Every structure is written in C-alpha cells, then in structure tokens.
Amino acid sequence: MDQDPSGSPAVGTVDAAVVDLLGVLAYGELTAFIRMAADCDLAPTLSLKSQMGQLATTDYLQYQQLAEHMRGRGIDPEAAMAPFVAPIASFHERTRPRGWLEGLVKAYVGDGIAKDFYREMSGFVDEQTQAVMQSALDDAGHADFVVQIVRDSIRTDRTAAGRLALWGRRLLGEALSQAQAVAVERDAMAALLVGGGVDLGEVGQMFTRLTDNHQRRMTRMGLDS
Amino acid sequence: MDQDPSGSPAVGTVDAAVVDLLGVLAYGELTAFIRMAADCDLAPTLSLKSQMGQLATTDYLQYQQLAEHMRGRGIDPEAAMAPFVAPIASFHERTRPRGWLEGLVKAYVGDGIAKDFYREMSGFVDEQTQAVMQSALDDAGHADFVVQIVRDSIRTDRTAAGRLALWGRRLLGEALSQAQAVAVERDAMAALLVGGGVDLGEVGQMFTRLTDNHQRRMTRMGLDS
Numbered sequence: 001m002d003q004d005p006s007g008s009p010a011v012g013t014v015d016a017a018v019v020d021l022l023g024v025l026a027y028g029e030l031t032a033f034i035r036m037a038a039d040c041d042l043a044p045t046l047s048l049k050s051q052m053g054q055l056a057t058t059d060y061l062q063y064q065q066l067a068e069h070m071r072g073r074g075i076d077p078e079a080a081m082a083p084f085v086a087p088i089a090s091f092h093e094r095t096r097p098r099g100w101l102e103g104l105v106k107a108y109v110g111d112g113i114a115k116d117f118y119r120e121m122s123g124f125v126d127e128q129t130q131a132v133m134q135s136a137l138d139d140a141g142h143a144d145f146v147v148q149i150v151r152d153s154i155r156t157d158r159t160a161a162g163r164l165a166l167w168g169r170r171l172l173g174e175a176l177s178q179a180q181a182v183a184v185e186r187d188a189m190a191a192l193l194v195g196g197g198v199d200l201g202e203v204g205q206m207f208t209r210l211t212d213n214h215q216r217r218m219t220r221m222g223l224d225s
Numbered sequence: 226m227d228q229d230p231s232g233s234p235a236v237g238t239v240d241a242a243v244v245d246l247l248g249v250l251a252y253g254e255l256t257a258f259i260r261m262a263a264d265c266d267l268a269p270t271l272s273l274k275s276q277m278g279q280l281a282t283t284d285y286l287q288y289q290q291l292a293e294h295m296r297g298r299g300i301d302p303e304a305a306m307a308p309f310v311a312p313i314a315s316f317h318e319r320t321r322p323r324g325w326l327e328g329l330v331k332a333y334v335g336d337g338i339a340k341d342f343y344r345e346m347s348g349f350v351d352e353q354t355q356a357v358m359q360s361a362l363d364d365a366g367h368a369d370f371v372v373q374i375v376r377d378s379i380r381t382d383r384t385a386a387g388r389l390a391l392w393g394r395r396l397l398g399e400a401l402s403q404a405q406a407v408a409v410e411r412d413a414m415a416a417l418l419v420g421g422g423v424d425l426g427e428v429g430q431m432f433t434r435l436t437d438n439h440q441r442r443m444t445r446m447g448l449d450s
Contacts, residue, residue: 027271033278037262046252046303046310050292053258053285060282067275078271085271 017192018125022070023080024088024182024189025133028114029063030081031088032056039103048100051145055107062136069132083186087178094174101153105164105221108146109171112217116210124192150221165223172214176207242417243350247295248305249313249407249414250358253339254288255306256313257281264328273325276370280332287361294357308411312403319399326378330389330446333371334396337442341435349417375446390448397439401432 036056043049067077097103115137122133154161183190218224261281268274292302322328340362347358379386408415443449 030271030274030278033282034262034265034274037259037281038266040259041263046255046306049255049259050288050302053255053288056262057258057282057285057289060278063275063278064282077275081271 015192016188018129019070019075019080020083020186020189021121021125021192022066022075022129023077023082024084025114025118025136026063026066026070026077027081027084027088029059029066029136031092032110032114033059033063035092036103036107039097039100039107042097042100042103044100048149052103052107055111055142058142065132065135069128073128084182087182091174091178095171101150101160101164102167104146104149105167105223106171108143108150108221109168109214109217110175111143113172113175113210113214116213120206120209121192147220150223154222161223164221165218168214168218168221168223172211176210240417241413243354244295244300244305245308245411245414246346246350246417247291247300247354248302248307249309250343250361251288251291251295251302252306252309252313254284254291254361256317257335257339258284258288260317261328261332264322264325264332267322267325267328269325273374277328277332280336280367283367290357290360294353298353309407312407316399316403320396326375326385326389327392329371329374330392330448331396333368333375333446334393334439334442335400336368338397338400338435338439341438345431345434346417372445375448379447386448389446390443393439393443393446393448397436401435 033056036052036059040049040052040056043052070077070080095106097106118133118136122130122137125133150164154164258281261277261284265274265277265281268277295302295305320331322331343358343361347355347362350358375389379389
C-alpha cells in the first residue's frame with residue numbers, strides 16, 4: 001500500500017472501535033442502498049421512483065466514501081463490515097415494507113436515525129473520520145419529500161395513519177434492539193462511548209435523544225407516536 | 226422556466242424523435258439501476274455486492290444527467306419516459322435472473338447492448354444530446370469485473386456454461402423483440418433512423434452490428450453463443 005500523504009495512522013494503530021464504527025456505518029449505507037432501490041419498484045409514479053432512487057444512490061455514494069476512507073487507512077472494508085452483516089440483515093428482514101407508504105416511512109425514519117447516530121458518534125472519533133462522517137450529514141434534506149407525501153396520504157386515509165404510526169414504532173424498536181445486540185457483541189465500539197469519558201447515564205441520555213428525535217420526525221409526518 | 230443560456234431550442238421545436246430517444250434511454254437507466262441494485266442481494270460476497278452497487282449507481286447517475294438535460298430543454302422527463310414503461314418492464318419481467326451468475330451476465334450483456342445503442346444513435350441527434358449520451362459511453366469499464374468472475378465460475382462448472390450461454394441468447398432475443406415492439410409503436414423514433422438518411426438496409430446492418438458485439442461479449446466471458 002502507498003504511503004498515505006496525510007500521515008494517517010498505519011494499520012494496527014487505528015482504534016478497533018473506530019474500525020467497528022466505520023464498518024457498521026458502511027454496511028448500513030450499503031444495505032440501505034439495496035433496500036431503498038428495491039423499494040423504488042413500489043413507487044406509484046415515475047417521479048417518486050426517481051426521488052427514491054436519489055436517496056438510494058446517495059447512500060451508495062456515502063458507502064463508497066467510507067470504504068475509500070478505510071482503504072486509505074489500511075483498513076479492509078469487507079473485514080470491518082463483516083460483523084454487522086447479520087444484525088443489519090436481521091433488521092431489514094424484520095422490517096420489510098408491505099407497500100409504498102411503509103417503504104417511504106422506513107426511508108425517512110431510517111435516514112433520520114442513521115444521521116442522529118452519525119452526529120452522536122462523530123464526537124468520539126479522530127478528525128479524518130469526523131470529516132467523512134460529516135459529509136454524510138451534509139447530504140441532509142433528500143428525504144424531506146417524504147413528509148408531504150405521507151401527510152397527504154393520511155389526510156384521505158385515517159386507517160393508514162394508525163398503521164404507519166405503529167410501523168414507525170416498530171422500526172425504532174427493531175433498530176434499538178439490533179443496536180443493543182451489536183453493543184453486547186462488540187466490546188470495542190461500546191467502549192468507544194464509555195471509554196471516551198462518557199458514563200452510562202450519558203449513554204442512556206443518548207438513547208433518549210435518539211428516541212425524542214424519532215418522535216419529532218413522526219410528528220412531522222403527521223403520525224402520532 | 227428560465228431562459229436556457231446555451232440557446233437550446235424551446236419546447237415544441239425539439240424533435241419528437243429526440244424526446245422519444247431521451248425517454249427510452251432515461252427509463253432504461255432508471256430501471257437498470259433498480260434491477261441491478263436488487264441483484265446486489267444475490268451477490269455472494271461483500272466485495273461483489275459493492276461492485277454490483279457501483280454499476281447500479283452509475284446507471285442512476287446517468288439517468289439523472291439525462292433527466293436534467295431534458296428539463297433544461299423544456300422536456301418533461303416523466304412524459305418522455307411514460308411510453309417505454311411497459312416494454313422495459315416486460316423485458317425485465319421476462320428476464321428475471323434466477324441466481325447471482327445470471328444477474329451478473331445480465332448486467333454485463335445489458336450494459337453492452339445499451340452502450341452499443343447509445344453509440345449507434347448518437348450520430349442522429351443534436352450536439353447537446355450527443356454530449357449527454359457520450360458521458361454514458363465514457364463510463365465504460367465498470368462492468369469488466371464480470372468477465373473474470375464468469376470465466377472462473379464456468380471453469381469449475383461446465384453445466385453453468387451451457388445454461389449461461391442460453392441465458393445470453395435469451396437476453397438478446399428479449400431485448401430485440403422489445404426494441405421491435407417499440408419501433409412499431411413509436412413512429413418518430415423509427416423515423417429518426419430512416420429519416421436521417423438511413424435506408425432500411427442500413428438499419429438491418431445496425432442490428433447485425435448489435436448482434437455481433439453481443440457475440441463478442443459472450444465469447445469474452447467464455448460463453449459460446
């Protein structure tokens with residue numbers, strides 16, 4: 001491998017927790033890309049197909065940035081992603097949308113939770129990793145078209161509102177339960193928080209913030225949560 | 226709509242055939258993106274998932290360029306794509322890969338046929354359309370990883386070789402039969418060739434070239450055609 005001109009640490013010196021973090025973010029983006037692209041099939045119009053495709057493509061490009069960042073630091077992206085294949089597959093397996101609206105809400109809610117997680121974690125990593133994580137956050141706003149569509153749909157179909165509110169709760173529940181499974185398995189990543197001078201109370205507060213933000217997104221779509 | 230600073234023709238003056246051509250290319254890219262992204266699920270390794278995702282993303286970005294080009298010329302992309310939804314859906318419906326290798330061969334063969342079609346058509350359109358079509362051709366090479374994988378796979382499994390050769394023939398056959406259905410329906414696009422001073426003999430030669438190039442791609446993968 002070529003010398004990295006930016007003087008980043010060589011293999012072995014990169015914190016195992018950062019490798020884990022990059023791995024889970026990268027595989028999360030790659031899988032979100034595949035799932036969202038597949039959900040384009042459910043879109044009722046060409047314009048919506050195209051907008052959902054935009055979301056999916058953005059996720060792939062973010063995956064690519066993360067993978068390049070890893071390679072540049074001597075981290076093998078596939079090895080870093082491998083531990084997260086099962087929990088992320090399990091999340092998507094348990095949250096297959098049964099229609100276009102569920103797919104839309106999943107895209108919006110999933111995008112939001114992922115961005116919250118990027119934001120929470122970016123305080124605990126080195127500057128280079130921070131920069132690549134920041135670019136995922138800068139891409140915000142692509143998912144905003146979802147809000148109006150969901151609001152319009154539930155205005156004419158109140159049973160949809162109840163069903164989608166339930167769906168949103170399920171998405172959050174499944175995400176948190178997979179996150180917990182990951183935390184138990186991956187000591188290093190869990191220690192990234194705690195070892196970073198964060199006590200368990202603060203970790204609890206982080207989960208409260210994630211949940212609060214999720215509620216806010218649900219409310220924005222007109223869904224009680 | 227804002228004045229186009231490049232002085233492109235306004236709505237109405239754009240040839241109906243060019244609108245058709247842009248529509249079929251754009252919808253072809255959008256659909257190829259969705260199908261290839263879905264086929265990522267079939268990939269046996271993370272690295273292959275990632276490479277297939279790259280192909281899919283490139284198709285989306287090309288779709289996006291074509292759609293922007295259309296909007297810049299006052300063409301509504303959705304209206305332009307609409308006539309091609311049924312034949313392209315029908316092509317994909319009739320050529321659903323039954324496994325990873327079939328998906329790979331479809332990606333490679335489809336990419337090749339599409340690029341040949343871009344090359345053939347770019348001689349008949351205005352310069353601006355030519356430029357946006359050229360960028361699809363410049364992106365070549367992403368699909369090349371397929372060749373080695375297919376060659377390696379059939380070395381250890383000769384029945385796969387026969388099956389994939391048959392599959393390749395079917396892909397070409399379905400593509401040509403949908404193209405023919407489109408040509409019958411869309412007078413303007415058919416006239417783009419003939420009206421462009423091309424006689425029917427030359428159209429026949431074009432199909433011969435498409436078929437010859439297809440055979441060459443099959444041979445490159447180690448498949449008799």
